[in-house]
Amino acid sequence: MSRPSDFPLRQFLLLYGGGLGLTAAAFTAIAWNGGISSWHGFGMIGAFALLGAVLYLTLNQTVVCPAAATAAYAENILEGRYGAEGGPDSELNRMVAELATRYKERLGFSRSILEGMPMPICIVDTDQRITFLNRECLNMLGSTESPQSYYGRMISQIFYKDDRRSLIADCMDTDTKRSNVEAVFRHADGSDINVLINLFPLRDVEGTVTGGCCVYLDTTELKRHEAKIVSQNERIAKAAGEATAISLELAEASTQLKAVVEQARSGTRIQDQRIEETATAMEEMTATVIEVARNAVDAAEGADEARSKAGEGAAVVTEAVGTIHEVATHANGLRTSMEELERRAEDIGKVLSVIEDIADQTNLLALNAAIEAARAGEAGRGFAVVADEVRKxxxxxMAATSEVHNAIVGIQEGARKNVRATEAAVDSVNLSTEMASRSGEALNSIVTMAESTSDMVRTIATAAEQQSAASEEINQATTEVSRVCGDTDALMADASESVARLAQLADSLSAVIHEMQ
Structure with a gap:
């Protein structure tokens, strides 16, 4: 900035004094030439010289020196030395001091506002050189230098590290402002900084553009969070899609599993009905076996009596023949009972075949339920346990049915033996009757036959007792099977409730996923 000078005033005084001197010299020349008297001429010369000196001193003290002091004070104010002293006390100095005070207040007010702004701010002149830069702006760029060290530098070199034309230059040239302009700067550590810039030109009181202002908003964290949210939303959408597919498969599997459970429950109820029928048949068979045993005991007593009577002699042959006839009658009845027993045993075998088929079907249904539970994954683990218990x-x-089947086979074999033995007994009794009718000499043979008959009857009684024991075991087995069927039905009911709950959970999951989408 050029320093104000008091040269024009001093030049005026010198010229004025010089003019007076020339006037005095002119009068002197005239005096020498005789135009006026010499003493009168020298008096005029002295007067003009004295007048010029007085005028110079007066103007220098009253005008030149105060004006120079006021100019120096104004120069200090312009250069920022606001504490400098003013010139001599005068109206002009008071006006300059008042202007300086107002200038300092407005300048301090503006600077306080700029320095107090919480966001990064940069101000440039019309040459794009920085005239103000706050600490927040340097913090954004990761710089530790002082803001004053950047004053006078090109704005593009600070923010872009090159000499490109800045955005604020376009705003100043076109005298327009721009809002929320996205830009990417380079941080001191090498990372990118995402910012929004608001740019507008600065004008003086006459509207002339004197510079430009840039206000920055650091959106790096916002961009990072936005990218993170977008990524999370994409992952959530993908997971929701997968969960939707899983819920649909789960609902379908639950429906199929429920159908399997209902089928298993239906099979269990049918099995329980068949077992009740089997138990009723076994009770009837037990009663028949007890009757056979009672008849066998009676036959054994009759045979003993026939043997004792045969030993007494021929007198009792007729009575022995009658007794043998009675034995023959009982033997025929026994044969009929044995045949009935064999038929009952065959019926029980058929019932057991049905039970085996039901057990096989139950096992197959349990296996299918376990497979469907495995396809359901974690949600079907509880039902898998239930299916495994059903399979067990x-x-x-099946094991109990096999035991019962073996027992029935034994009963059938014993019944066949009893039938054959009964038929043999009947033949023997008939033969004894014929021999008794022919001659009393056959008494020994009758005794022998009676003993044989007694042994056979005892064998029948023993077999009947064994059949009774086997029937009791069958009754116990059927009771156990009935209890197992009841437990199976209860487990199937629990499994059905679990499947229904699983279907509800699948529907709830689908609803939640639909809300997420």
Whole structure:
């Protein structure tokens, strides 16, 4: 900035004094030439010289020196030395001091506002050189230098590290403002900084553009969070899609599993009905076996009596023949009972075949339920346990049925033997009757035959007792099978409730996923 000078005033005084001197010299020349008297001429010369000196001193003290002091004070104010002293006390100095005070207040007010702004701010002149830069702006760029060290530098070199034309230059040239302009700067550590810039030109009181202002908003964290949210939303959408597919498969599997459970429950109820029928048949068979045993005991007593009577002699042959006839009658009845027993045993075998088929079907249904539970994954683990228990119960049913079948086979074999023995007894009794009718000499043979008959009857009684024991075991087995069927039905009911709950959970999951989408 050029320093104000008091040269024009001093030049005026010198010229004025010089003019007076020339006037005095002119009068002197005239005096020498005789135009006026010499003493009068020298008096005029002295007067003009004295007048010029007085005028110079007066103007220098009253005008030149105060004006120079006022100019120096104004120069200090312009250069920022606001504490400098003013010139001599005068109206002009008071006006300059008042202007300086107002200038300092407005300048301090503006600077306080700029320095107190919480966001990064940069101000440039019309040459794009920085005239103000706050600490927040340097913090955004990661710089530790002082803001004053950047004053006078090109704005593009600070923010872009090159000499490109800045956005604020376009705003100043076109005298327009721009809002929320996205830009990317380079941080001191090498990372990118995402910012929004608001740019507008600065004008003086006459509207002339004197510079430009840039206000920055650091959106790096916002961009990072936005990218993170977008990524999370994409992952959530993908997970929701997968969960939707899973819920649909789960609902379908639950429906199929429910149908399987209902089918298993239906099979269990049918099995329980068949077992009740089997138990009724076994009770009837037990009663028949007890009757056979009672008849066998009676036959044994008759045979003993026939043997004792045969030893007494021919007198009792007729009575022995009658007794033999009675034995023959009982033997025929026994044969009929044995045949009936064999038929009952065959019926029980058929019932057991049905039980085996039901047990096989239950085992197959349990296996299918376990497979469907495995396809359901974690949600079907509880039902898998139930299906495994059903399979174990079915295996126990098959084992018990096998034992009952073996017992029935034994009963059938014993019944066949009893039938054959009864038929042999009938033949023997008939033969004894014929021999008794022919001659009393056959008494020994009758005694022998009576003993044989007694042994056979005892054998029948023993077999009947064994059949009774086997029937009791069958009754116990059927009771156990009935209990297992009841447990199976209860487990199937629990499984059905679990499947229904699983279907509800699948529907709830689908609803939640639909809300997420």
């Amino acid at each position: 119960l079915a295996e126990k049913t």
